[in-house]
Amino acid sequence: MKLFTVGAEVNHYVGDRQYPECREEYPEPCRCGGLMHATAGEEEGADGDVLLITQCDQCGRSEDSDAY
Secondary structure (H helix, E strand, O other): OOEEEEOOEEEEEOOOOOOOOOOOOOOEEOOOOOEEEEEEEEEEOOOOOEEEEEEEOOOOOOOOOOOO
């Protein structure tokens, strides 16, 4: 399987639905047909929770992005 970067580390595999490095509930289906992977960011939200960095293994978009 091919590795790709989510956040600062190249540690996610394209097409891997059971990847243990993803945050809980990820990867999840992306609207393009790929998988949306997630990793913990370095910042915290206003509620103190760690903000997630997400990226699709096929189209490259983030969940925060409206682009398709």
